Amino acid sequence: MTTKQFGTLTVEVDADGHLARRTDWNQNLAKIIAREEGIDTLTDRHWTVINYMRKEFDAHGDAPSIRKLTKESGVDTKELYALFPKGPAKKAAKIAGLPKPKGCI
């Protein structure tokens, strides 16, 4: 298992660079990961997506599909892609401290 330094914190990450242990996650770490992913500031809308994804993962063991996410979180497809440019599902999952989503949709 590789480790990675985020700010002053060193945590274990998986092969995709996502947090290996969810317990390492906190809001501050999310902000640091977001900055690495090119998102300077996490707005309330970002947090809506992140919190929804964490809730879904707790309930189902995988990140939600984009379709489910846009239907249930109140953030539509266009906004989602604007919030997390270049790969919303993967990026949001990474910032939320979750593994890379397994689904295709």
Place this chain on the structure above:
Amino acid sequence: MTGSANEPIKRVSIIVSHGSLEGIYPGLIMSNGARMEGIEASLFFTFFGLYGIMEKTMDSLRVATVGNPAMRVPDAKGFPLPTVLGAIPGMSAFATSMMKKEMERLDIPPVREFLTMIHDAGGEIYACKASVDMFHLTRNDFCKEVDGIISVGTFYEKAAGGQIIFT
């Protein structure tokens, strides 16, 4: 040559040439999947693939049960369906409803909703000019997500620097 094995794909152009349900979906799933990964994606509908973006036909696409020797019942692990039985009235409708049920379970949207999703995600959607002319169609025959009716030449221009996938 563009790209190498460890360089991520930046752009895909996907050609959809078949008008059955199973002919349309792979292109939709792959282009949506590309956008989810941050890959630029465009869809080019040609020949019967145009039925996937035509207002009149896009909501009633069916699985082909005739001329489809791979078909098995009741599912992929079942018995091969003798091809002649695929022609029985209602067989295609039955196979279609079975497949749609499974897709809904997997959260795969209906064609119209899927196209909106891909378009909202920044995917581009085009109709092939030669096919449009051949079928005597105009812009008004297509759903609003269609970005234009373009020639093969324009398609190649737009595909420049990326990968082309034919389905």
